[in-house]
Amino acid sequence: MKPARFDYVRAESIAHAVEALAGAGGDGKVLAGGQSLMPMMNFRLVKPSVLVDINRIPDLDRITQEAGVLRLGALVRHRMTAEDGLVARHIPVLHAAMKHVAHLTVRNRGTFCGSVCHADPAAEMPMMTLLLDGTIHIASPRGDRTMAARDFLVGSLSTALEPDEMVVAVDLAIPEDGTGWAFEEFSRRHGDYALAAIAVLMARADGRMRNVRIAMMGIADTALRFADVEAALEGREGTPAAFDEAAALLQAAIQPNSDLNASADYRRHLAGALARRALAEAWQRTGETTGGAA
Amino acid sequence: MTAFDASVEMRPRLVGQRIKRTEDPRLLTGSGRYVDDMAPQGLLHVAVLRSDQPHARIRSIDVGEAFAVPGVVAIFDAGDIAGDFKPAIPTSRMKGYYATPFRPLAEGKVRYVGEPVVAVVAESRYAAEDALELISIDYEPLPVAVSKDDAAMDDAPLLHDEAGTNVIISRTFARGDVDAAIAAAAVVVKGRFRMTRKTPMPMETRSYLAEWDRRRQALTLHSSTNIPGIICDVLGSCLDLPGNRVRVVAPDVGGSFGGKGSLNHEEMLVCVLARKLERPVKFVADRMEDLTAMSQAFDETIEAELAVDADGRLLGLRADVIGDIGAYSIYPWTGALEPVQVVSFLPGPYRMEHYRGRVRGVLTPKPPTGPYRGVGRPSSTFAMERLMDMAARKLGMDPSEIRRRNLVTAEEFPYRTGSGIIWDRSAFQECLQGVCELVDYPALLRQRDAARAEGRWVGIGLASYAELTGIGSRIAVAPGMPINTGTETASIRIDATGAVTAAFGISSHGQGLETTLAQVVADELGCRMEDIEIQHGDSALVPMGTGTYASRSAVLGGGAATKTARVVKAKVLKAAAFLMDVPVDDLEAEGGIIRARSSNATMTFREVAHAVYAQMGRIPHEQREDLVGSESYDPYLGTACASTHLAMVEVDPATFAVTVKRFAVAEDCGRIINPLIVDGQVHGAVAQGIGAALLEEVVHDEGGQLLTASLADYLVPIASTMPEIEILHVEADLPNNIGGFRGMGEGGTIGAPAAIANAVSDALAPLGIEVDTLPVTPDRLFRLVQAARGSARL
Incomplete structure (x- = not known):
């Protein structure tokens, strides 16, 4: 369990980092928190020719409020996201999700953007980025670009990032004031990768659900949004019957895998159970003032 | 039974006290010294290319450009070292047994994924691993029978052709007429119980460093082992070296749980290579290598049937056990260690006349199974305690009552079980009663029923068991094994400064024996604890010692310490009597001071030692003796140790997660040397047992x-898995053993899985679910509940 030989570049700036990536001939890797990358290198599942360490680049470790979004820089650690006041006030669902992210030592190093780039189908960050209509800020020697999270997250451990590109920040949309939210996750032990998880956002108007957003993970090759189920709930009253119906739709929509920890049948059951809990919880929270952007 | 009464007998000064572990300051401040910390000059590192085939003939090995990797020194396969050692043979007197030869590298064919095939020696582990990537092995795959049931078939492909069968272990224990007892019984319950495969998972991975001394033609192996004496003996014979030219040292060792209690391929390998290359050679397993190739545990299926009369009295038990022992019979314990103990201990701590237990141990293409904290008893207790609850349910009797009616009582000791184990006095009944009082059992039942009325799945489970600890020379630790596990030796010397050095053949790897043995020696010798250094984990310390395993070191080490300290104390007092000019009977020693009762005159140990060693002629030469002693102790039968565990769990009907809400243990480990350490052992072992019950499972496809x-x-298990653990110590008297200590390092792993299985079954009793496989994962519970409801839709 020792990594193969690699060159190491300590990037002084974003320009320096992407230049080094471009120079690696498609074989470079960005080192931020290293909580997924280093084990994969030790297993020799990944053998980058160049490791570009971005940890000394200034100003990337910031969470800032921009127009309607929170921007998380490339060096924002999980622990910062978990403890950040802006996150807790404006996106409480993300604050709640952070409690499920790994263990203290991992949270101290691992980064939000790194997790989004790693695109593990059972990790919280890609799912929350999808839920919050995230925008990915990408730099390369060819210039900067942005991309919607749904286009960025391609598949299991796979994104639309080019080899000479790095993610410099992720924007998460701040839900409108009064949005109800819920985050439900189940794993074998606290902090493990989820067997299944669901996050829900919804508003309430005239006693009915509005602007419902549902994201799940652990139930497919990637985290998913469920536009059809969201649409089916739009304008409905928040009743147990509606939640049961939505849970059934979700169960029908997913194609979970069987693995060591959970069979597909159990995962589908779990998805339904968590969905019912989360939808009811989110509905209950609608109308609470969250100090949102609106 | 009389409990050890501390109020009547004057308690010795140190034994019985909650003394903080003296080894902890060095371990907690990073001053410990593990094998991986050692880097002698000229050190070479080994990386091992392992089989990716479960069963295959090695056609050829191509090292390609591996020698060109900078830093690579040598590459070996089995053929390159064939003349450098003899294989280790785990012999046994069992009938029909085949002892599979054990070698450093696979010879001719491989028998499990992870078996070492090629060793690369290099200046760094990085370089050695780079070279591994360039080596290719051409295998001819052979047919495999992966499951133990398939491997036990007559026409199954043979893993060891020489054995002529995969079933290399086959035993039956029987008493009475169990078939008639079952046929006539009012109530019969049966089940097919499966304890899946586990891995011991010590925090420190297996680590070995061999040094060859060219001048002395002698080998020193630094090993993360808990059996340095056994390893030393076998290496001497495999490498054809006399005992004075092989030394095995276990420095600080970061846990074993059984995984470091057998001979390992890589342990032999570094010794062979160090002698061949005449340079120090080190192998440190990474986590994946330990998960892949460290000895594993359990993996039995137990089909058992229990007959009970209408009053809940046990009549007979019939069992058929098949154990998956993996690809090799492990050295020295053999593959019989685990499965045979399952049938030995299956009758449990109960009075029961009729028994027949049949066991087969089957070779399969997996890592060998070996010792694992609890050996055999976690599986046997799981099956038997499940049957007890199933019988109670059928009778409408409370689980505590059926146990009370059947646990061997104080008047019945010594009691011989149907498998031939003799239970000597231990607090069987008192532990059951004790744990029920500790948790207020009736109140707990009411709490459960109230939760149940709300539709919650809450259950309570009991598990009673007894085990043999500190086994003496009458019984082999493993069946038919020709190794003496029944004695241990202590060697104590006082030097000219009055400092006491006490050396043992045991090997502490987390048990805190440096603390507990110092407590025993200090009390017996009458010196101060801080004047004692306990030495252990080194085959050169005493003529014969095997190590620390099978809950033996407090019993055997403590007994040897007591006997030896008494001999040395007599010499100290004899010298003091001469020096102080008083009769020896007038002297007492405590806290390093020798006092004459009649005159109150005193001398310190230091003064006496100085007079004996440093002042020539102070004591006449014909009376002068060195202040040393060396005695061994053999408890002969060993000691029984009993316990009852109680678990309360809640199952989440939505996720099927099991939460342990309460866990209580009442246990009898005899006279307690250090309650702090005993509590720690119980906590750790219960955590491990909870892991076995809810989480841990080695899976081969x-x-x-x-x-x-x-x-x-x-x-x-992790911190958030763990409940608070309540403990009651029942210190039953043990008059026939020196010190009155019983072994207690393993028990938690024995009781916890069964207690949790019973609690989960109780929680799901409204659905009629009986847990028969551990770990009881959410996915398994989901399927059980789904089947019970007879519907796919929940």
């Missing part, structure tokens, strides 16, 4: 490939 090769897939 149908092709023999390991699926749980990382800690993301092999789940061990």
Whole structure:
């Protein structure tokens, strides 16, 4: 369990980092928190020719409020996201999700953007980025670009990032004031990768659900949004019957895998159970003032 | 039974006290010294290319450009070292047994995924691993029978052709007429219980460093082992070296749980290579290598049937056990250690006349199974305690009552079980009663019923068991094994400064024996604890010692310490009597001071020692003796140790997660040397037992490939898994053993899985679910509940 030989570049700036990536001939890797990358290198599942360490680049470790979004820089650690006041006030669902992210030592190093780039189908960050209509800020020697999270997250451990590109920040949309939210996750032990998880956002108007957003993970090759189920709930009253119906739709929509920890049948059951809990919880929270952007 | 009464007998000064572990300051401040910390000059590192095939003939090995990797010194396969050692043979007197030869590298064919095939020696582990990537092995795959049931078939492909069968272990224990007892019984319950495969998972991985001394033609192996004496003996014979030219040292060792209690391929390998290359050679397993190739545990299926009369009295038990022992019979314990103990201990701590237990141990293409904290008893207790609860349910009797009616009582000791084990006095009944009082059992039942009325799945489970600890020379630790596990030696000397050095053949790897043995020696000798250094974990310390395993070191080490300290104390007092000119009977020693009762005159140990050693002629030469002693202790039968565990769990009907709400243990480990350490052992072992019950499972797929090769897939308990553990110590008297100590390092792993299985079954009793496989994972519970409801839709 020792990594193969690699060159190491300590990037002084974003320009320096992407230049080094471009120079690696498609074989470079960005080192931020290293909580997924280093084990994969030790297993020799990944053998980058160049490791570009971005940890000394200034100003990337910031969470800032921009127009309607929170921007998380490339060096924002999980622990910062978990403890950040802006996150807790404006996106409480993300604050709640952070409690499920790994263990203290991992949270101290691992980064939000790194997790989004790693695109593990059972990790919280890609799912929350999808839920919050995230925008990915990408730099390369060819210039900067942005991309919607749904286009960025391609598949299991796979994104639309080019080899000479790095993610410099992720924007998460701040839900409108009064949005109800819920985050439900189940794993074998606290902090493990989820067997299944669901996050829900919804508003309430005239006693009915509005602007419902549902994201799940652990139930497919990637985290998913469920536009059809969201649409089916739009304008409905928040009743147990509606939640049961939505849970059934979700169960029908997913194609979970069987693995060591959970069979597909159990995962589908779990998805339904968590969905019912989360939808009811989110509905209950609608109308609470969250100090949102609106 | 009389409990040890501390109020009547004057308690010695140190034994019985909650003294903080003296080894902890060095371990907690990073001043410990593990094998991986050692880097002698000229050190070489080994990386091992392991089989990716479960069963295959090695056609050829191509090292390609591996020698060109900078830093690579040598590459070896089995052929390159064939003349350098003799294989280790785990012999046994069992009938029909075949002892599989054990070698450093696979010879001719491989028999499990992870078996070492090629060793690369290099200046760094990095370089050695770079070279591994360039080596290719051409295998001719051979047919495999991966499951133990398939491997036991007559026409199954043979893993060891020479054995002529995969079933190399076959035993039956019987008493009475169990078939008639079952036929006539009012109530019969049966089940097919499966304790899945586990891995011991010590925090420190297996680490070995061999040094060859060219001048002395002698070998020193630094090993993360808990059996240095056994390893020393076998290496001497495999490498053809006399005992004075092989030394095995276990420095600080970061846990074993059984995984470091057998001979390992890589342990032999570094010794062979160090002698061949005449340079120090080190192998440190990474986590994946330990998960892949460290000895594993359990993996039995127990089909058992229990007959009970209408009053809940046990009549007979019939069992058929099949154990998956993996690809080799492990040295020295043999593959019989685990499965045979399952049938030995299956009758449990109960009075029961009729018994027949049949066991087969089957070779399969998986890592060998070996010792694991609890050996055999976690599986046997799981099956028997499940049957007890199933019988109670059928009779409408409370689980505590059926146990009370059947646990051997104080008047019945010594009691011989149907398998031939003799239970000597231990607090069987008192532990059951004790744990029920500790938790207020009737109140707990009411709490459960109230939760149940709300539709919650809450259950309570009991598990009673007894085990043999500190086994003496009458019984081999493993069946038919020709190794003396029944004695231990202590060697104590006082030097000219009055400092006391006490050396043992045991080997502490987390038990805190440096603390507990110092407590015993200090009390017996009458010196101060801080004047004592306990030495252990080194085959050169005493003529014969095997190590620390099978809950033996407090019993055997403590007994040897007591006997030896008494001999040395007599010499100290004799010298003091001469020096102080008083009769020896007038002297007492405590806290390093020798006092004459009549005159109150005193001398310190230091003064006496100085007079004996440093002042020539102070004591006449014909009376002068060195202040040393060396005695061994053999408890002959060993000691029984009893316990009852109680678990209260809640199952989440939505996720099927099991939460342990309460856990209580009442245990009898005899006279307690250090309650702090005993509590720690119980906590640790219960945690491990909860892991076995809820989380841990080594999984090989149908092709023999390991699926749980990382800690993301092999789940061990973590802090948030653990409940508060309540403990009651019942210190039953043990008059026939020196010190009155019983062994207690393993028990938690024995009781906890059964207690949790019973609690989960109780929680799901409204659905009629009986847990028969551990770990009881959410996915397994989901399927059980789904089947019970007879519907796919929940």
